[in-house]
Structure formats: structure tokens, C-alpha cells
Amino acid sequence: MADIEKPLLEIIKDHAVGLTEAPTRETPIADLGIDSFSIVEIIYEVEEKLGVEVPFNANENPFGDMKSVGDLIDALDALIKK
Amino acid sequence: MSRNVVVTGMGVVSPIGADLGAYWQGLTSGKNGIVTREFTLGDDLSLTVPSAPVDDVEERINGLGRVLLRADRFSQLAVLAADEAIENAGLELDEQLGARTACIIGTGIGGQATLDVGYEQMLRRGKRPHPLSILKVITNAPASHMSIRYGARGPAFAISSACATGAHSIGVCADLIRGGSADVALAGASEAVLTFGALTTWKAMHILATETCRPFSKNRNGLVIGEGAGVLVLEEEERARKRGANILARLVGFGMNADGKDMINPEVDGAAGAIKLALDGVQINDPSAVYINAHGTGTLMNDPTETKAVRSVFGAGADDLVMSSTKSMHGHLLGAAGGIETIASILALNNNVAPPTMNYDEPDPECDLNYAPNEAVERNIDLAISNSFAFGGLNAVVAFQKV
Numbered sequence: 001m002a003d004i005e006k007p008l009l010e011i012i013k014d015h016a017v018g019l020t021e022a023p024t025r026e027t028p029i030a031d032l033g034i035d036s037f038s039i040v041e042i043i044y045e046v047e048e049k050l051g052v053e054v055p056f057n058a059n060e061n062p063f064g065d066m067k068s069v070g071d072l073i074d075a076l077d078a079l080i081k082k
Numbered sequence: 083m084s085r086n087v088v089v090t091g092m093g094v095v096s097p098i099g100a101d102l103g104a105y106w107q108g109l110t111s112g113k114n115g116i117v118t119r120e121f122t123l124g125d126d127l128s129l130t131v132p133s134a135p136v137d138d139v140e141e142r143i144n145g146l147g148r149v150l151l152r153a154d155r156f157s158q159l160a161v162l163a164a165d166e167a168i169e170n171a172g173l174e175l176d177e178q179l180g181a182r183t184a185c186i187i188g189t190g191i192g193g194q195a196t197l198d199v200g201y202e203q204m205l206r207r208g209k210r211p212h213p214l215s216i217l218k219v220i221t222n223a224p225a226s227h228m229s230i231r232y233g234a235r236g237p238a239f240a241i242s243s244a245c246a247t248g249a250h251s252i253g254v255c256a257d258l259i260r261g262g263s264a265d266v267a268l269a270g271a272s273e274a275v276l277t278f279g280a281l282t283t284w285k286a287m288h289i290l291a292t293e294t295c296r297p298f299s300k301n302r303n304g305l306v307i308g309e310g311a312g313v314l315v316l317e318e319e320e321r322a323r324k325r326g327a328n329i330l331a332r333l334v335g336f337g338m339n340a341d342g343k344d345m346i347n348p349e350v351d352g353a354a355g356a357i358k359l360a361l362d363g364v365q366i367n368d369p370s371a372v373y374i375n376a377h378g379t380g381t382l383m384n385d386p387t388e389t390k391a392v393r394s395v396f397g398a399g400a401d402d403l404v405m406s407s408t409k410s411m412h413g414h415l416l417g418a419a420g421g422i423e424t425i426a427s428i429l430a431l432n433n434n435v436a437p438p439t440m441n442y443d444e445p446d447p448e449c450d451l452n453y454a455p456n457e458a459v460e461r462n463i464d465l466a467i468s469n470s471f472a473f474g475g476l477n478a479v480v481a482f483q484k485v
Contacts, residue, residue: 017148037148044213
């Protein structure tokens with residue numbers, strides 16, 4: 001399990017206005033109901049909470065071809081470890 | 083074919099009333115919106131000064147939705163006013179009309195509260211600012227939020243000219259409609275700078291009143307900063323008539339110029355020139371039916387200068403007109419002043435009532451017009467003028483008549 005999984009799931013939960021239940025790795029990103037503001041806030045909160053820097057460009061589609069929250073967690077984990 | 087511009091809707095959030103009805107009630111009853119209040123930042127910074135805050139709108143702000151909850155207060159107040167203006171106008175923007183609708187919403191400063199908090203955290207606590215700070219601070223944020231919220235996809239931008247911002251925004255918007263760049267527009271301004279940082283900076287300029295705002299009164303000693311927003315729906319007249327809109331007034335004149343003299347001190351010729359430009363082609367048969375909503379800041383310099391400017395434009399007729407400063411009630415909303423004061427002018431025109439200049443204690447020989455001292459004046463009003471004269475010598479004046 002990626003180190004950031006638990007804190008990231010908590011952060012996403014706070015922003016996922018489209019969900020009634022807590023998100024899991026399997027939750028489709030499309031179901032989260034998060035907007036462009038939330039993406040920037042989620043990245044910021046990851047950085048603040050974990051004391052890391054995420055080399056993320058807000059002008060790029062941060063999801064690319066990601067489908068699930070698990071894909072997002074793995075992508076962020078890979079970015080942090082760069 | 084010339085295109086006329088009419089006002090079909092208005093919305094206001096002010097220190098004396100946070101909607102049109104409450105605002106007019108406040109204006110005519112001489113309501114006081116000025117309170118001495120403490121402003122803090124962090125754990126240890128504090129300043130207590132007279133100010134004119136907007137209270138009791140938190141519930142409405144919370145109802146604006148997720149995106150606007152993450153906006154600065156100046157955007158939130160602007161959207162509250164715009165929501166009311168659109169409803170007041172009975173305006174429905176479909177795909178086609180949306181493309182022809184402009185949003186020109188100005189501000190003098192922008193996201194001051196966001197800047198204050200961000201810098202306090204960054205410079206004193208070594209913390210990073212919130213990542214959405216830029217989107218909160220930028221002066222075009224209200225125009226952008228409105229374009230998204232209402233689907234208004236015509237020209238959209240912010241105008242900034244300190245205390246003349248609101249009048250410039252309304253006047254430029256009218257020009258956009260006259261020139262064919264838009265058919266409908268949301269025009270106005272917003273300001274929310276009641277923060278420790280901003281008020282401390284204003285205090286440093288030694289121009290804030292010590293107790294309250296007393297325009298044109300001999301014992302006046304400065305301005306009181308207020309917050310709020312005023313937004314008009316402007317429409318090309320033929321289209322407004324076709325849709326059966328309730329037309330509140332016709333914008334008959336817009337004058338703008340610059341003194342070109344001094345950053346602080348206002349100048350009679352510049353102010354008079356702007357008023358003359360606004361009245362170019364306007365027939366004034368009866369000066370006693372003219373109402374001027376004065377810039378009337380209550381500073382030592384503005385009030386006699388403005389009085390002389392009005393005298394130089396109206397000559398002997400100046401003794402017959404009524405000019406009041408509603409800043410005596412709602413304070414000086416800086417960029418938003420021209421927004422809410424234009425609305426006060428149109429309400430005066432519609433109701434045939436000139437709101438008073440409150441806190442008027444003592445005549446000043448330098449200020450010798452009829453300022454409706456301490457009591458509203460009922461009389462026929464055919465022409466309403468709103469004056470705005472900014473620091474930096476930028477002047478904007480808008481004039482309205484009944485339709």
C-alpha cells in the first residue's frame with residue numbers, strides 16, 4: 001500500500017461532494033464530484049499534511065486517463081517519489 | 083440608429099440594507115450604518131476604527147454554493163447583489179442572450195481579506211498561502227464568477243479607478259451596449275476591505291473620520307470606509323421594451339475625465355468637466371427637479387470642491403437642486419461607492435424622494451447648497467446624477483431620467 005493512501009483518502013473524502021460514503025481505491029474518479037478548485041486544494045493538502053512537494057502542473061489535466069481513486073493514489077505516490 | 087440604454091434591474095448589499103427594499107428604507111429613514119469596531123489579524127494585531135460593515139449576510143453567502151464559498155468576500159457580496167439584480171430584472175439568459183450579455187464589475191482593491199490572511203501566515207508564521215489565493219484576489223473574480231453562474235459569455239472584465247470604479251463600470255457598460263458589443267449587461271462594483279491591514283493603511287493616510295462621516299458639515303473630519311456591492315442590469319432599450327421589462331430609468335449621460343493635477347487633492351475644473359460631459363445633450367427645464375447623489379466623502383477637501391464644481395455647472399440653478407451624500411449613512415464603499423450610489427440615485431428618481439445627508443451639524447460657508455440635511459426631501463425628481471471622484475483625480479458621473 002502506498003504510504004499516502006490513508007491520508008489521501010481522508011483528504012479526498014472532504015472534497016468529494018458527490019459521494020455519500022467514504023471513498024476507496026475502487027471509487028471511480030467521475031463519482032467524486034470534485035471541481036478544478038478541489039484538485040488544487042487536494043494537492044496542497046497532500047503537500048501540507050505529508051510535508052512533500054507534488055510536481056503537479058495545474059494547467060494539465062491532472063487525471064489524464066485515470067479511472068479510479070486507486071489510480072490517483074498511485075500517480076501521486078509516483079510523483080512524490082520522483 | 084442610436085441605441086439607448088435603460089436600467090431594468092438593480093441589486094445591492096450595503097451597510098444600511100442588504101437588499102433593495104431594506105436599502106431604500108435605510109436611505110430614506112436616515113439609518114446609521116457606521117459603527118466603531120475592532121479589526122484583528124493573527125493573535126496580536128488589532129485596530130479599532132469607525133467603519134460601515136455589512137452584517138447578517140453570512141447565511142446568504144453560505145447558500146451561494148461551493149465555488150463561491152471559496153471566493154473572497156468582495157466576490158461573494160458582488161454575486162449576492164447580482165442575484166438580486168437579475169431577479170429584479172426578470173432576466174432569463176438563454177444560450178443566445180448569454181452570448182450577448184456583458185459582466186463589467188469593478189473593484190478598487192480586490193481580495194483584501196485573502197491578501198491580509200495570506201501575508202500574515204506567510205511572513206509571520208512561515209506558512210504557505212492557500213493555493214486558491216490568486217483566484218480569490220484577482221480583481222476580475224466577481225465578473226468571472228457571474229459569467230460562470232449566469233452563463234453570460236459576452237465582454238467581461240473589471241474596471242478599477244479607486245472611488246470612481248462603480249460609476250466607470252456602469253458608464254463603460256452603457257457605452258458597450260450603445261456601441262453594439264452587448265445587448266444586456268451586469269454593471270457595477272464591489273468592495274470588501276474591512277480588514278486590519280487595509281484599515282491600518284487608510285489610517286496611515288490620516289484621512290479617516292474619528293467618529294462618523296459628516297459630509298458638507300463644518301465639523302466633518304474625514305471618511306468612514308464601508309463594504310458592499312451594487313449591480314445594475316443595463317439593457318438596450320428596444321430589446322427591454324420588446325420583452326416587456328419594467329424599465330426603471332434611462333441612462334442619459336456618462337461623463338468621465340481626469341484632473342491631471344494631483345494624486346490626493348481634487349480639482350474643481352475636472353469634477354465640473356465630468357458633470358458637464360454627463361449632461362451633454364440633457365435638457366434641464368427645472369433645476370429644482372434635479373437630484374445629485376454627491377461624492378460627498380466628508381473630507382475637508384472633497385466637499386467644498388464638489389460644491390464649487392456643481393455651482394460652476396448649474397449656475398444660479400444650483401440653489402434649487404438637492405444634493406445629498408448618502409455616505410453619511412453607508413460610509414465610503416470605495417470602488418463600490420458608484421455602484422450603490424447610482425442605485426440610490428435611481429431609487430430617488432423612481433420615488434421622488436431625495437435621501438438625506440445625515441450627521442449634518444453645522445453649515446460651512448464653503449459648502450452652500452441644499453444637502454437635504456438630516457431629513458429626506460420629497461419633491462418631483464426628473465434627473466438623477468451620481469458623482470464619483472477618485473483619488474488620483476479620476477472622475478466619473480452618470481445621469482438618469484425617467485422613461
